[in-house]
Amino acid sequence: MGVSFSHLVSASDITRRDADFLVESAHGMKEEMERRRTDLNVDRWRDDFRRKRFANLFYEPSTRTRFSFEGAMRNFGAGVSTADGFQFSSLIKGESIRDNTLIVAGYDHDVVVMRHPDAGSAKQAADALDEFRNMTGRHVPFINAGDGNNEHPTQALLDVFTIQEECRRLTDLHVSLAGDLKNGRTVHSLTKLLSLYENVRFTFASPEELSMPDNVKKVLDAKSIAYREVRSIEDAIDADVLYMTRVQKERFPNTTEGQADYERLKGSFVLDAPMVAKRDTVVMHPLPRVEELATGIDYMKNGAYFRQAQNGIPMRMALIHALMHVDQQPHETDKEYAIRRGIL
Numbered sequence: 345m346g347v348s349f350s351h352l353v354s355a356s357d358i359t360r361r362d363a364d365f366l367v368e369s370a371h372g373m374k375e376e377m378e379r380r381r382t383d384l385n386v387d388r389w390r391d392d393f394r395r396k397r398f399a400n401l402f403y404e405p406s407t408r409t410r411f412s413f414e415g416a417m418r419n420f421g422a423g424v425s426t427a428d429g430f431q432f433s434s435l436i437k438g439e440s441i442r443d444n445t446l447i448v449a450g451y452d453h454d455v456v457v458m459r460h461p462d463a464g465s466a467k468q469a470a471d472a473l474d475e476f477r478n479m480t481g482r483h484v485p486f487i488n489a490g491d492g493n494n495e496h497p498t499q500a501l502l503d504v505f506t507i508q509e510e511c512r513r514l515t516d517l518h519v520s521l522a523g524d525l526k527n528g529r530t531v532h533s534l535t536k537l538l539s540l541y542e543n544v545r546f547t548f549a550s551p552e553e554l555s556m557p558d559n560v561k562k563v564l565d566a567k568s569i570a571y572r573e574v575r576s577i578e579d580a581i582d583a584d585v586l587y588m589t590r591v592q593k594e595r596f597p598n599t600t601e602g603q604a605d606y607e608r609l610k611g612s613f614v615l616d617a618p619m620v621a622k623r624d625t626v627v628m629h630p631l632p633r634v635e636e637l638a639t640g641i642d643y644m645k646n647g648a649y650f651r652q653a654q655n656g657i658p659m660r661m662a663l664i665h666a667l668m669h670v671d672q673q674p675h676e677t678d679k680e681y682a683i684r685r686g687i688l
């Protein structure tokens with residue numbers, strides 16, 4: 345059993361069947377991690393992965409994503425090579441993403457993970473690995489760990505896993521996404537992934553200039569999924585999940601005007617503890633936070649973001665495991681899967 349995609353570039357690559365499979369698998373990985381804490385003899389994965397080598401290419405700052413990919417890879421007992429920072433890689437010398445990816449794959453890596461500041465870079469790397477397969481006959485899966493302001497599909501997977509754990513369901517939900525919806529790649533991927541579940545409706549809360557992009561809203565329109573756009577955080581609080589994001593300073597032009605815009609917008613959507621006290625709203629955040637989320641919420645039952653970050657390891661384990669065991673069987677379409685499960 346595996347997943348239907350051979351590379352993960354966008355949340356749109358994930359079918360409902362893939363998502364259900366990965367959420368269930370991540371639960372299993374989490375339980376196994378727990379068992380390993382108390383029983384050193386538990387080592388289910390070592391034989392499968394002992395000889396595997398994973399490449400972690402981080403050409404943009406990262407703490408959670410990099411460490412949780414590394415943690416997932418090390419839990420499998422695999423070797424990990426990490427590129428840390430654009431300035432220390434050959435990309436700074438003008439090397440193309442294609443060449444860079446071909447070289448890394450050629451060093452016998454079994455999975456390539458990349459974060460890069462340019463939107464669209466993930467697709468270029470995945471295409472390079474398809475070329476690599478044509479050249480060598482060896483398939484190396486690619487995983488997008490964030491490409492500019494475009495997408496962050498593995499964050500969406502761990503977010504969905506967290507919603508399942510916190511709300512005990514992934515259907516019949518009202519999810520509010522707040523902050524920099526224009527530049528925040530996590531909200532683009534999460535909206536697309538949540539659109540696979542029945543009866544999920546959205547509230548998008550942001551200043552006008554930082555609205556959810558049309559290409560994401562089009563995905564919802566095509567499926568007749570309800571969403572509303574609001575201009576104040578107060579209008580977004582009454583939801584099952586409130587997903588906060590920071591205003592993405594690095595995506596504003598590095599000019600006096602660009603940075604003045606950032607300064608003006610950064611404090612526009614701030615969530616304080618009293619705003620969610622006495623409510624059941626689950627507060628999530630991909631982190632890092634700057635000033636949009638009060639630390640007081642850390643101590644409230646609503647604050648799920650540290651648990652959310654911890655879910656990065658089991659979900660990335662589930663994803664890597666599935667990609668390394670890509671099912672050779674033809675995959676069901678979402679429609680076939682829905683009919684089989686009685687959803688349609």
Ligand code: NCD
Nearest residue numbers: 408409496530590630631632
């Ligand atoms: C996010 C990212 O890098 O897009 N962080 C993360 O991966 N957990 C969110 C952010 O940087 O604001």
